[in-house]
Amino acid sequence: MSSEPIIAIRDVTKRFPGVVALEHVTLEILPGELHAICGENGAGKSTLMKILSGVIADFEGELLLSGKPVRFRSTRDAEAAGVSIIHQELNLVEQLSAAANIFLGRELRGWLGLRDDRAMEQAASSLLRELECEVHPRTLAGELRVGDQQLIEIAKALSLQSEILIMDEPTSALTEAEVSRLYRVIERLRKRGVTILYISHKMDEVFHLADRITVLRDGRTVKTLSKTETNSQQITHLMVGREIEAIDFGAERQTAEVLLKVTNLSLPWHGHAREWRLHDISFELRRGEVLGFAGLMGAGRTELLECLFGASDVPPQGSIELRGRTLKLRHPIDACREGIALVTEDRKRLGLFTAMNVGQNISLCTLDRTGAMGLINSSREWQMASETSKKLGVKTAGLAAAITSLSGGNQQKCIIGRWLQTEPQILLLDDPTRGVDVGAKAELYRLIDKLCRDGIGVIMTSSELPELLTVCDRILVLSEGYLTGSFNRAEATEHKILEAATMGRAKVAG
Amino acid sequence: MSGNRDTAKSFLYSTELALIVAIVVVVTATALIDSNHTYFNKPEVSVRDIARNLSLLGIFALGAAVVIIAGGIDLSAGSVIAFSGTVCAGVLLLLTPETGPAPAGAVVLALGAAVLSGLGIGTLHTWLITAVRLPPFIATLATLVGLRSFARALCEFITFQAQGSRNSQIYVNHPALAYLRQNVWVSFVVFAVLALVTWLILSRTVLGRHIYALGGNEQAARLSGIRTENVKWVAYCFSALTASIAAIFYIANESVANPVNQARGHELNAIAAAVVGGCSLQGGVGTVSGTILGVLFLRIVIDAVAKIIKTGSDVYEGLIVGCVVVLAVTLTQMQQFLASGRQVFAGVRGICAIPTLALTAGLIAMVTFGPWVGLGVGVLLLLILSGIKVGELSRNS
Amino acid sequence: MSGNRDTAKSFLYSTELALIVAIVVVVTATALIDSNHTYFNKPEVSVRDIARNLSLLGIFALGAAVVIIAGGIDLSAGSVIAFSGTVCAGVLLLLTPETGPAPAGAVVLALGAAVLSGLGIGTLHTWLITAVRLPPFIATLATLVGLRSFARALCEFITFQAQGSRNSQIYVNHPALAYLRQNVWVSFVVFAVLALVTWLILSRTVLGRHIYALGGNEQAARLSGIRTENVKWVAYCFSALTASIAAIFYIANESVANPVNQARGHELNAIAAAVVGGCSLQGGVGTVSGTILGVLFLRIVIDAVAKIIKTGSDVYEGLIVGCVVVLAVTLTQMQQFLASGRQVFAGVRGICAIPTLALTAGLIAMVTFGPWVGLGVGVLLLLILSGIKVGELSRNS
């Protein structure tokens, strides 16, 4: 590693009102390497990348690109200098086509400087082919599945042909199949000599891809190590600052009587080729059991949980029985009354109330328990909320703090706390650890384990198989809305599950 | 935000404080500049006049605020006032005997009819928004246009039934309404009570919290087991209800139900007041206290204009209200603004904005105080703003 | 959606088709019902009248549409018209010699001034929205209130300078403007050209793509390196510009610049037309063709009302426009509505909505066609809707 760094970050500091996101960060990226950045939620990874890619223009410290000091005023400058980024959050215009999104801001011009849509569509389709993604460049981004949307983002970054590519948690919304595709793309890029900065909370990815790993904690660079001289334990230790002992979940956990019985659940999908979002699904959930749902992106896991929660906008067919009683769930409130709770997939969009403070976010579902006749007893509300946040160990400046000031993991804890306050019998977790760092993950696992021991049933989905394998007693596999497999802890392996997940409707039907 | 537990610190930066300061400033300024010093010489009169207008606007500004907090918008208030007013006066007219005023029962019926019409309109809005899925802006825009003309048709119909001739307004001379007109305290008490109730609901009840939740994030609210559609129902009914209560005082005050132009455009004053009072059109943010102060501020300013500019003040009223709204909203966002070191005149846009602003200010000064003052103001502002721009440029490089 | 890729299929479900059908229906209905069958007997007159109003509203409806597609809203059009009109007439007045009409140069200057004022206002809006960070609704609400009063003050100032007496309006009888008034084709051509240009920009240029992107997802647009603030600048300037062009035709048509109530409230017609034409207030969605059809539809309906209800039609105009807007927007969303098996009268809310709707319809029928018809309509509707409700209940359980 003697060649001079292509990127050099010299004690960069970034302050946001209230928080110091980065503090004297110094970091060097060598040309052609894949450099992974690790850190807890809120460590400052995305902020650093935003500075590198010109999204954040005002910061202290200096930035050198292959020796020359640069200061990006906008993303345009960064792109001109050959830096492109895939942001952590999806940034697509749903009303525009895939091609339009890929070339947004860099539209190809043709005759008289008019827009040349055809050229863009051709270029887009070739890019998508490179990503092994069979989306027609004219389909509107809004009609795509989350996974494909993520791939559009990647294609967009690739279309720049820039020699520095930043990927901020590109796989957080992808499942194994798509991830492995992404790996192949990355391989090709590296052959092309592209320098890649890669952020992920998934250790296996980091160690599969990275040459060197830099760990950030609380906005400071802790250490930069080359993959060969370290292991995931050490990295996580550096990230969290303490040991995370891998305890064996579910050991001697007793599953009791049947809590929930779902038979022939089907969810029609109006005006779509695949006329069922979910088709003929039957399963049971016992007390003290963690039931996992695996599947590729768009397999229908979210829809399933929504059905169980009465939140699907079309009423499902089939029967849902709770303790032998058939439920009629028309609205989430019905499910709440029956003691069912759902922690939604998309925290920002479906969970948080950004205008409310931490306490109010936690207490929202249990307000009527604080006082009588629809009145709120503030002190009681606050007391309940503080108990919950203590129990879950939410790291916050106080209940009156803005929810947006918390890191992803802690926000997630608040939402889980919101539902635990309703003392549910069944807890539905839709991808609860998306974008949550290892430390917080471990705590969530422990929490789930504890809840089961207290005798509630948990159904969870996840885009990470290892997670399901560690946490779940049983794993059911969905594929294109069909139930294609069921394994208990003993027999479940990644291979079997992936096989079932990719089986698809054809094989089931035939 | 959501009304409860304002700590001392958060109050320091709150819209409320900014408004209180602004109000005090305006009042003292008026008291001093006004050559008659009416505020000193005839305090009771001034207070009464302001109180009257305050309550009249305030009553339905509360409704506007609730809808805005719930993440919606209600453009129809003005027309609802015209409509409910016509209903009220119409019922009264139909129940008035040949000789003498209508019996007490008739008055009660009339008021009841007005209130009911309000609730009906609220329900209609909710239906259009939740069942037909119209955007609130469109639904209430449609009623804004529709209800007024409906009220006119109704007015002609009723007067034809009662008096045999189609009239475009209905006079109300019933002693009860005259009493409302002559006793400002009634409308003020009604306003105070409504405000108190609204404050209670918003900051002390589950329903109130649900309103904030709905405004803050509708999907999340639904997934938290909130019957969002019913909450909307409450919000829009409340808004229309307050408007129809205001309608009663409107017709009492003008002693006529005049669907053609009664309260025309007043919905915008209400919305402006709510926004000045810190309600965010994104929803989920806003307080009753802020709204009340917003209304008070608006009325105080209008009163000040009338007191200071003695002649043709109404020509300038709109202009000044417009500027004030901008300034107020800007003021309440000042400290965020300063915190983020944003440029005021960024790029070419900024360069074009400078002469525009200077020209505007200059013209305003010119038409108000004559050509030379105008020229002076314009040039001065041009220099100042250019100075700022230069400063920003140098600061940047 | 975004203007490109209109395949035959997507057209089948498009707003455009729905509107074309609706327009044809209304026109034929009018032609038949209208007792003097004006559409048959005096086609050229009818066409000219409709063309005149179509272009007048259409010109600034295009501006409204662009702003809406860009994810904003412009409430100020009506006041911009009043203001630019006053500027235009004012300049002309100041340049008119004692004897005889003003020279051609003066006219050019006047028109130029009007257009410039429009661009200035657009810049002002952009500055308020991007630099001061006001929500577009508030920024343009402030100018809606402010500009009209500004225009009045300006009018009095100018007339005083020119004529020595303060007048509330400026009378324009310059042959050039008279020519505009007498030759509808001019305004129509201007409208057509503007529409063509707008269409080109929106659906064939990069700028247009950026406007849709801005409206669809502002953050994504910014992160894609689009200078969103400049795109906003274009949008708001275009809106104000179209309004000031419309202003020229307004004063030409009315042969007077009348800041007090010229084009008052017309901004809402423009917005309504755009929305009826398929522009979504969420932004990112809308087409020029749709907007044009929306305007045409609105004007056709108003014309139909006047032709069918011969006497006192102006009373009902608003009512019918309101209903039409609701129906049109509903119609264009029909197939989504049918796709999702949603209930029309869900829950208690629905039960309350039914009598409200019946009552409303009944009252409307009553004031239009007399008590008995009204009663009939009301009862009938009540029964039908209750039937629907029963159906839904049974379908559910």
Next chain:
Amino acid sequence: GKQPGGDPGTPSTGSSGKRIVFLINTPDPFWDAARAGFFAGEKAWKLPEAGMSVTFESNDGTPQGQIDKLRQFASQSDIVGVAISPIQADNAAIVEEMKNLQAAGVKVITVDNDVNRDRFRDARAFYIGTNNLDAGKAMGAATKAILAARNQEKGAYIQFVGDTGSDNGRARMDGVKQGLGTSFEDRDRMADGGDKGKAQENVRNALTNHNDIVALIGIWAYNGPAIATVVSERQAREQVAVVTFDAAEGSIEAMRQGNLDALCVQDPYDMAKQAVRLLKAMYEKDEAVIKEMYPNQGQPDGDILTTKIRIVAPETNSPLKEEMFDKNAVEFMTLPTLRQWLKDNNLKSS
């Protein structure tokens, strides 16, 4: 010419001394003329010497506007006299505020529009203006003569007005109806709410919808130009007679071009001028002047000063003749005379 005594109507931040205020009902060129007359009155009756000044208040065309204005006046100690043109004769609230003003020692008179004389006569001391009903009758007679000259003995006519409910509008329209007699049908009274574009639309619709129209009658000032514009646009000049109230700039122009058959003009300039004189006299308790203006004060309708109305005909080939109208109520003149008079008083309209 700008009159000395400063630029009238600029927002003066309060002048020392006493003020006489004129409050109109709704902004209109008609009142621009009145404003000129009002300030002419200030000069003519030497108010500055008496330590007095006049101010001219506009109003947004709503009762609420007038009520608020009157309240403002009541709260301002320097106002000694108010001349108001009530927007609604039967509006009890406006009357109340007028009475409050009187109670506070402020002199109140009505101009052009009066309160309902049967119920609220005591709300003002005097009235200056034209009798709109009589004006309407004269107008009707004139129209009848014009139609006769076009040898049309019967048919339907349409009247155009801002607000069919306004009192001056109603009075004028009823007057016209009486003046035209029963052989002509009052087909429709179309309101435009003060929107001049709408006013034109109304005329267009009238011409398309009714084929048997013989006369179009403008009731409010701006209706005249609106009618003339559309009639010439539709080449309907042979079909209909066009007459209108007031002499808006547009109406004068239209008559000059032969698109208008008759104007019925009031004299707001003189009304306002007289109002200043009267209020000054009342404030100074100058009984002589009051006596001169209201000779038979105390007798029924002794508190009413009716200024003459003028019937204006085009200079050439008009069937209207001076002897058609009674001398002491109507002043007959031709267009050039009127324009000369306007020029002399630096007016654009009347």
